[in-house]
Structure formats: C-alpha cells, structure tokens
Amino acid sequence: MEVFSDFQCPACKTLYLATNRALMDNYVSSGKVYLIHRDFPLPMHAHSRVAARYARAAAQIGKGEAAEQALFQNQEKWKQSGDVDGTVAAALSSADMTKVRSLVKLGTLEPLIDKDYSLGQTYHVNQTPTTVFHCKGQTYPYAGVMSYEILRQFLDQLLSQK
C-alpha cells in the first residue's frame, strides 16, 4: 500500500489517526501488508514540504513513526505557526533532534520528496490522501479517507485471492 500524503492536509490527518494506525497494528506489524508513506506536498500548503523534510529526516534515523504521529496530531498548531521544528522536537530526544536538524540542513532530502511526488504523478495522483493498493500484479488507486472497518474487508478480500 502506498499512501500519497501531505502533512498539512486535514483528510490525511484523519486517514492516519482513524485508519492507518489501526492498520499498522493489525496488518503491517504482522507482515500481511507493506505500507509505504509517499510524500505528496501540495503547493497550496505553506509548510507541508518543510514537514515532509523533517519526517524524512526522522525516518532516516529510525524515528519516522514518532515524527509522523507528532506532525499529524499537532497539525492545527504548526500549520498556523509554521513551527514544524518545535513540533518534531517535542516528540524526539535532543540527541535525535540534533541529527534530524543536520539532515534537514544538508538538503539531500529534497530529491527524495520530489521523487515521491513524481511517482504520484505517474499514478495520476491529484489529491491527498490517495492510496494505491498493489496485489498480485493488480493496482487499485483510491482517493480519500476510508474507515478501518471497510478497509479491513477490502484487504481481507485482496489477501484471500488465489
């Protein structure tokens, strides 16, 4: 499952908090589903690219999940203030945050974000969140938020395919 997401988009927050966390607990941790976060920062969101940089940097030191959770849970605060750094810093240790800041400053993350964005364009992604499901050579693009209950049924159907 590839989730094209924008940290500043309210629907992406809903998808993450209401659906994808339960998905991670029940399908990803057991190895049934492989979930990939893809950055798709929309130009209309002033701070989403900065947030994507911090989340990527945190992921590179193994703290991606903590940063992602902090960014989505506190979305209303930092999208007003623009304080992405402070939001991520509150969720990580000071040593980890130092590493994250240095990675962000290096500027090597930008091409990776652009690569995800380009990949989204090949799938004709034009809104966030868009989830692209891959199973047995099939590709299912889906835009919007789905409840965990309904997603679970779809995944069970996909996984039961022979």
Next chain:
Amino acid sequence: MMQSSPFTPRRVVIWIGRLVLAAIFIYAGYSKIFLPIVHPHPPVGVALSFFAMQVDSYQILPPWGVNIVAHTLPFAEVALGLLLLIGWRLRIWATVITLIMLGFFVAVVRSYALGLQINCGCFANPEPLTKWTVIRDGLLTALALVMSVFAYQEARAPHPWSAPEKS
C-alpha cells in the same frame, strides 16, 4: 394501412432519456462489478469491496449501510438499465431511476459542499469529484425527472394507433 407512431417532442425526450440513462446505468454497474481498469481482472468480491470503500468515502452511511449499498447497487444499476432499455413498466422503473439519481445528486452536492477530496465512485475509473461531476449528475437527474414526468403524461394520452373515441 397502419399509421406509424407520431414523432412528438415528448416521445423523443423519453427515448433519449431511456437510451442515455440505460447506457450509463448498465456501464456503471458493470464497471463496479468487474473493475475493467484493473488488470488482471479481480474477482467480483474484491471489486465490490473496493466499491464499498468508494461508498464509505462519502461519509454518509455506517459500515453496515455501506456494505448493503456496495453489494446491491451495482447489480440494481445493471437490472434497472436493462429494464429501462426494454421499456417494460416504464413508469415504475423510470421513477425508481429518478429517485436513485436524486440520491446520487444529493450525495455528490453534499460532498462537494463539504470539500471532501474524494473520487466520484460513479464508474470504475478514479474520477475526482469536482464541480463538473455535480453539473453532470444534475443534468442526468433532470433528464431522469423529465423522462418520468413525460412517461406518465404519455400513458394518459390516447395511443395513436387506438380507434377514435365514439362520440
């Protein structure tokens, strides 16, 4: 010699409505059941579960309601499209199709007004719900409504082949 049926504007509208809406309903149902955009084609169960997610994205129904709609609507669309094409009990099926179109239109307008970033789910292709979707659904709903009203009016009018009433 037998006279042919007069070509009135009312009958033309009914025929256009029947052909257009039947084609759309049959294709919409078929595309939800068989997901022709996905290769290799998935089993029907997978396609209907995928459609259930599209229904769910409108955030109107609880999960049990989503499942009922997702597992019955595609088959109902195909059946109603065929009935409309055949023309058997036209007034009844035209009315049912009009009510379904009204339901779709309300759902689409509500989602557009709420700014939900979702796909229409009308057909198999991932089509974003935009103002054009709202306009298209509005026009099709209007066509269904006019077709139904005209079908009732036509049923009340004397048939052109019937014998003239005795005075």
